[in-house]
Amino acid sequence: MSCVLHSVVPWALVLLVCGAQGFFLPNITHLEELLRKYQQDKPHSRVRRAIPRSDREEILMLHNQLRGQVSPPASNMEYMTWDEELEKSAAAWAHECVWEHGPTSLLVSIGQNLAVHWGRYRSPGFHVQSWYDEVKDYTYPYPHECNPWCPERCSGTMCTHYTQIVWATTTKVGCAVNTCQRMNVWGDVWENAVYLVCNYSPKGNWIGEAPYRTGRPCSECPSSYGGSCKNNLCYREETYNQKPETDEMNEVETAPIPEEKHVWVQPRVIRPTKPKKVSPVNYMTQVVRCDTKMKDKCKGSTCNRYQCPAGCLHNRAKIFGTLFYESASSICRAAIHYGVLDDKGGLVDVTRNGKVPFFVKSERNGVQSVSKYKSSSSFTVSKVKVQDLDCYTTVAQLCPFEKPGTHCPRVRCPAHCKDEPSYWAPVFGTNIYADTSSICKTAVHAGVIKNESGGYVDVMPVDKKKTYVGSLRNGVQSERAPHPSLGLQTAAPCCSGFYLEEDKEERPQQSSRNKVDAGDHHALVGCPLLLDILRSSSQLQRRQKHPLCARH
Known part of the structure; x- marks a missing residue:
């Protein structure tokens, strides 16, 4: 040298x-x-890591914030944490740049939300919020219509992004962002498309189940949380030490190898345990299938209101007649044929009629009915209306009993009816009530709606009863009838009345995924009127377009 x-x-x-x-x-x-x-x-x-720390924190924070503010409030909503295995699986799929859910092998064990955009910058939180905003098209289903499964209640194009975010038992999330040079999005090729993939575990959106149970926040948390609650979410402190994030974890120097194939990392799935069986609670409104026939389901005095599922338009169940339908017809498809319902399903009132000599075929609203030239029993269908009540309205004023039957609207009771004086809002009876009683105050007496929140009520007048027994329940004193002050003669039949069915236990989330069962109807034995109360909260006042009390 x-x-x-x-x-x-x-x-x-x-x-x-x-x-x-x-x-x-x-x-x-x-x-x-x-x-x-x-x-x-x-x-x-x-190249960038699957997702920067700042984006990860924004996504997780926003998920928990949105989960804690659902309306109606959730009683079993769990706190969500970040999962690195879910992040890895999301990154692998994001790098495929395929605008569809996948991979197929992984979807059986995880939930997944996707979003893509190009042009100006949008944070991942923008897309998370847009998923949640589907709530505007979603009507929370209450236990009343979950018998045994819950109907679909989405009035928009899609609500499953929202329901996955607020699925109570989904406790882990992992997301990734990737910029795809060319990505086919519904037939259009987007250049430099920013692709967001979020994977969830345990997966949500089970068919026939509601995303969460409604009630006081944290009142139904799993025992593993030890009663701890944070921002309306079931919460427990994490005991493990999270690995500190270094500079190399956010942005690294690496050479991608074209031959390398992503290995799908399947997260450990924690499947919820099956709920304990409880005694069944019967309701006036019966949940039926698309192929349920009137003659097979309509038994007793309570067969007048049914809950039809979505998707009956293209079912193959037959209907016979036009306007008047033969008793072997499908209830739900007859309702679509008549124009009462569409393919989204919903509530329908049914009125039984006498025998009709024949039935004429027709095609209406995409449903073809069949002719039948033979005398047989018939029925008609009508739309279920909704009406707001005050604390003083009685059944006698709303829809007095008329033979063969009367269809009352579904009513919404205000809060604090218990405080109204008896001379304005009387209550006569126990369990079975006179039709001169205040509907809403009687509901409080029976204990099936809360005085602080009110709720929805189904009313069905039937025949008469002579006497009613008084009692003190839930802070409301009912009176006996007949009573001298009423001016009624004991020898004569007393006024018509109604029956309140108490929901003594909250129905758990159903474990069945696709099974559909029509459920049992409530048979009235000498009961003048059935009043089926649907639990709710004050937040339900906003649900004017969809006043259905369905699954939880």
Whole structure:
């Protein structure tokens, strides 16, 4: 080696510039291997991690914030945490740049939300909020219509992004963002599309179940949470130490290998345990299938209101007649044929009629009915109306009993009817009530709606009863009837009345996924009127377009 003196500075600092012809090191084999490795690689490209820490924190914070503010409030909503295995699986799918859910093998055990955009920057939180905003098209289903399964209650194009976010038992989320150079989005090719994939576990959106149970926040948390609650969410402190994030975890130098295939990382799925069986609660409104026939389901005095599922338009169940339908007809398809319902399903009132000599076919609203030239029993269908009540309205004023039957609207009771004086809002009877009683105050007496919140009520007048027994319940004193002050003769039949069925236990979330059962109807034995109360909260006042009390 030869060295040439280059310059000298005043402080005697000498800089040497050396020309090297070669060198020798004893461990040359190892160094050659390292050098050869990097010489063969292509130049490094700078790529981002699956998702930056700031985006991850925004996504997780927003999920828990939205889960804690659902309306009606959730009694069993659990706190959500970030899962790195879900993040890895989301990153693998995001790098595929395929605008559909996947991979198929993973979807059996996880839930998944997708979003894509191009152009100006949008944070992942923007897409999470847009998923949640589907709530405007979603009507929360209450236990009343979950018998045994819950109907679909989405009036918009899609609500499943929202329901996955607020699925109570989904406790883990992991997301990834990838910029796709060219991505086919519904037939259009987007360049530099930003693709967001979020995976969830345990998965939600089970058919026939509601996303959460409604009630006082944290009142039905799993026992593993030890009663701890944070921002309306079942919460427990994490005991493990999270790995600190280094600079290399956010942005790294790496060379992608074209031949490399992503390995789908399937997260450990914690499946919820089956709910304990409770004694069944019968309701006036019967949940039926698309192929349920009137003659098979209509028994007793309560067969006048039915809950039809979605998707009956293209069912093959037959209907006979027009306007008047033969009793062997499908209830739900007859309702679509008549124009009472559409393919989204809903409530329908049914009136039984006498025998009709024949039934004429027709095609209406996409449903073809069949002719039948034989005398048979018939029925008609009508739309269920909704009406707001005050604390003083009685059944006698709302819809007095008329033979063969009367269809009352579904009514919404206000809060604080218990405080109204008895001379304005009387209550006569216990369990079975006179139709001169205040509907809403009677509901409080029976304990099937709360005085602080009110609720929805189904009313069905039937025949008469002579006497009613008074009692003190839930802070409301009912009176007996007949009573001398009423001016009624005991020898004569007393006024008509109504029956309140108490919901003594909250129905748990159903474990069945696709099974559909019509459920049992409530048979009235000498009950003048059935008043089926649907539990609700004050937040339900906003649900004017969809006043249905369905699954939980």
